[in-house]
Amino acid sequence: MTVRCALCRCSARSLVVDIYIFLIICFPVPLCLMHSYKFFYTASSEVPNFPEFVIVGMVDDIQAGYYDSNIKRVELKQDWMKKVTEDEAEYWEWLTERAVDHQQWFKVTLDILKRRFNQTGGVHIVQMMVGCEWDDETEDFIALDMKTWTWVAPQQQAVFIKQEWDKDKARIEYHKNYLTKDCVDWLKKFVNYGRSSLMRTDLPTVSLLQKTPSSRVTCHATGFYPNRAMMFWRKDGEELHEDVDKGEILPNHDGSFQISADLQLPSDDWGKYDCVFQLSGVKEDIVTKLDKREIKTNYVNPMNTVIPIIAIIAALVLLGLAVIGYKKYRGRRRRLV
Structure with missing residues (x-):
């Protein structure tokens, strides 16, 4: 099993915009081939009218929960998630605490990345997705080897991150526990709670x-x-x-x-x-x-509109000629009288 991270950097020089995207994907057990449990984290700076930190929780690509730095709490987005709240209330308290911790960690990470890539002003975004999902097409920027529990840096720019993250034994232990146990356990629970919705089949x-x-x-x-x-x-x-x-x-x-x-x-x-x-x-x-x-199709043949227009114009011309002829006729009658 591996945890893979990908970093994609794109910039619009005229707008002084640089975007850094981190993608973390875990591959715990065969169950994830059928269902997915994912969190999308987004930290940003200088983005107008947008929270500095946002988390979106997804179960089978359906939004199940939401958190941002403005509301500072986890909000449920599905009715069946209320059952989870009733049975696992402490989980949501823990999740909110973790969200606050992640908010601070992402802020520090965003500042580090800007310095490493010699960026200061402008819009910057760091985005990470972590959860139980299978994906074999992502290009690695940095990867966690789940046999040795050390980070691997396929790209030179990731070496400094590997060195820093390898030192953080507590975070590695957290990833180890989450990816091998918690992620799968909660995925099973969510699928069970939302079975009527998540397990349905709708034809198109x-x-x-x-x-x-x-x-x-x-x-x-x-x-x-x-x-x-x-x-x-x-x-x-x-x-x-x-x-x-x-x-x-x-x-x-x-x-x-x-x-x-x-x-x-x-x-x-x-x-x-x-x-x-x-x-x-x-x-x-x-x-x-x-x-x-x-x-x-919404396509309308131009000829279908040209012919009616020509007919209308012709009718208006004939009407105009008729009015002119009538006025001339009345003028002649007045002179005869």
């Missing part, structure tokens, strides 16, 4: 969308849960890799998720193509045939 609404007649066709699925899903295009039953852009799974405001996949317009028979949506735990795929009659 799948639609075919297109901006213009010449643009790509988008297969869009929304309203599904959980977020373990896949979407792809097929031709003659074979998955397509070329001419296809797959989107990421994104959250909806109601706790469900959405995903999309774009297909370049086929030059051959559209009947050969279909969109496939797969949801973890559901045996049957949702297959949507590529049919022009089923595509939804």
